[in-house]
Amino acid sequence: xxxxSLSQVINNILQNDHIIIDPIVGEIIAALIFFAVAxxxxxxxxxxxxxxxxxxxxxxxxxxxxxxxxNIKKPIYYLVMLAGFYYGIYQVTALVPYQEYIGLVFTALExxxxxxxxxxxxxxxxxxxxxxxxxxxxxxxSQNILIVFRKLLHVLVYIFAFISILVIRKVDLSGALxxxxxxxxxxxxxLQNVLGDAFSAFSIYFDRPFEIGDYxxxxxxxxxxTHISMKSTRLQLVSGxxxxxxxxxxxxxxxxxxxKLQRRSIIFKLGITYDTPAEKxxxxxxxxxxxxxxxxxxTLQRIHFKTxxxxxxxxxxxxxxDSADYAFFMDTQERINYGILEAFQKEGIALAFxxxxxxxxxxxxxx
Numbered sequence: 001x002x003x004x005s006l007s008q009v010i011n012n013i014l015q016n017d018h019i020i021i022d023p024i025v026g027e028i029i030a031a032l033i034f035f036a037v038a039x040x041x042x043x044x045x046x047x048x049x050x051x052x053x054x055x056x057x058x059x060x061x062x063x064x065x066x067x068x069x070x071n072i073k074k075p076i077y078y079l080v081m082l083a084g085f086y087y088g089i090y091q092v093t094a095l096v097p098y099q100e101y102i103g104l105v106f107t108a109l110e111x112x113x114x115x116x117x118x119x120x121x122x123x124x125x126x127x128x129x130x131x132x133x134x135x136x137x138x139x140x141x142s143q144n145i146l147i148v149f150r151k152l153l154h155v156l157v158y159i160f161a162f163i164s165i166l167v168i169r170k171v172d173l174s175g176a177l178x179x180x181x182x183x184x185x186x187x188x189x190x191l192q193n194v195l196g197d198a199f200s201a202f203s204i205y206f207d208r209p210f211e212i213g214d215y216x217x218x219x220x221x222x223x224x225x226t227h228i229s230m231k232s233t234r235l236q237l238v239s240g241x242x243x244x245x246x247x248x249x250x251x252x253x254x255x256x257x258x259x260k261l262q263r264r265s266i267i268f269k270l271g272i273t274y275d276t277p278a279e280k281x282x283x284x285x286x287x288x289x290x291x292x293x294x295x296x297x298x299t300l301q302r303i304h305f306k307t308x309x310x311x312x313x314x315x316x317x318x319x320x321x322d323s324a325d326y327a328f329f330m331d332t333q334e335r336i337n338y339g340i341l342e343a344f345q346k347e348g349i350a351l352a353f354x355x356x357x358x359x360x361x362x363x364x365x366x367x
Contacts (some may be wrong), residue, residue, distance in 0.1 A: 031088040038084015046077040064128050071120040079113050082106065108165050115161035119154045126150050200247035201230045209251075214259035215326070218250055264321045264329050265301075270340070271312030271352040280349055281305065284315055287347065291339035295332050297322040312352030 054069050086106040130146055210216050214225050216235070221243055223235035233250055235243040270288075272281065285303050292300040303317035319336075321329050344351065 034084050034088030038081045042077045042080035049073040067124045072117050075117045111161050111165050115157050118157050122153050200251050209255050210257050217256035219253050261324050267318045270315045273350045273352045287343045292319050311354055
C-alpha cells in the first residue's frame with residue numbers, strides 16, 4: 001500500500017532553503033507530526049462524542065444509546081490514534097524492510113480493536129435485553145446462560161476478525177477453509193451431545209418454558225428449578241434430593257409448569273342417598289354456595305342436581321381458586337370439604353356409598 005511521504009516533502013523544503021540536514025531528521029519530524037495530528041483528531045472525536053452525541057442520547061427515552069456511546073468512545077479514540085501512529089511509522093525509511101511485518105501488526109491491531117468495539121456493543125444489547133426481560137418477568141434472568149451466550153458471540157466476532165485480517169493481507173484461505181470444514185465436522189460429531197445440550201439451553205432461555213424458582217413436572221419427576229446451565233438443569237425434588245437433567249432430554253419430554261398457573265378450577269361431585277326428602281335436596285345448592293363463598297380467593301362457578309345415579313342422587317359443581325400456591329389450593333379444598341360435611345350433618349343429609357338392595361318376591365317363594 002502506497003503511503004503519503006511527508007518526510008520527503010519536509011526534506012525537499014529544507015533542501016530548497018539550502019539547509020543541509022540528515023534525512024532521518026525530516027523523517028522523525030514527519031512521524032511526530034502524524035503522531036500529533038492523530039492525538040488531536042482523536043481528542044476532537046472523543047470530545048464530539050462526549051459533549052454532543054452523549055447529550056443527544058440523554059434526550060431519548062431509552063438508555064440504550066447512552067450505554068453504547070459510553071462503551072465505544074474510548075476505543076474509537078484509540079482507533080484514531082492507532083491510524084496516526086501507523087502513518088507516522090511509515091515515514092521512517094529505516095523501517096522500510098520491515099513494512100510488511102509492521103503493516104500486519106497494525107492491521108491486526110486495528111481489526112481487533114474494531115472487534116472489541118463490536119463486543120462492547122453486544123454487551124450493552126445483552127444487558128439491555130436481560131434488564132427488559134427481567135422487568136417483564138419480575139425477577140432476574142439466569143446469569144449463567146447470559147454469560148455463556150455473551151462469550152459465544154465474542155468468540156464468533158473475533159473469529160470473523162481473524163479471517164478478515166487474512167483476507168486483507170491476501171492470504172490464500174482455500175486450504176485453511178477446507179481444513180476448518182473437515183475439522184469442524186469432526187468436532188461436531190465428537191461433541192454432538194454437548195452441542196445438543198447447549199442449543200437446548202438457548203431454546204430454554206429464549207422460549208422460557210420454565211425459569212429458576214418454577215415448580216415443574218418432567219416425566220416422573222417434579223420439583224423446583226434451582227439452576228440452569230449450558231449442559232443441564234437442576235431440580236430440587238419434593239422428596240428433598242437434587243435431580244440433574246440434561247437440557248436436551250428435558251425438551252424431549254412434556255413439561256408441566258405449575259408456576260405459570262394463576263387460577264385452579266375444581267370440578268366435584270356429591271352423591272346423596274335416595275331417601276333424602278326433596279325439600280332438603282333443594283337446600284344443597286344454597287349450602288354449598290355459602291361454604292365456598294366463605295373461602296377467600298374462591299369463586300363458585302356452578303352447582304347443579306345433575307342426574308339420578310345408580311345408587312345416589314348426583315350433584316355436580318365447579319369452583320375456582322385464584323392462587324398459584326398449591327398449599328393454599330389444598331387448604332381451600334380441605335376447608336370446603338369440612339364445611340360441606342358439617343353443614344350436611346346439621347341438615348341430616350347423608351352422602352351415599354355404593355349399595356345394592358335385593359327385593360324378594362314372597363308370593364313366588366310360597367308357591
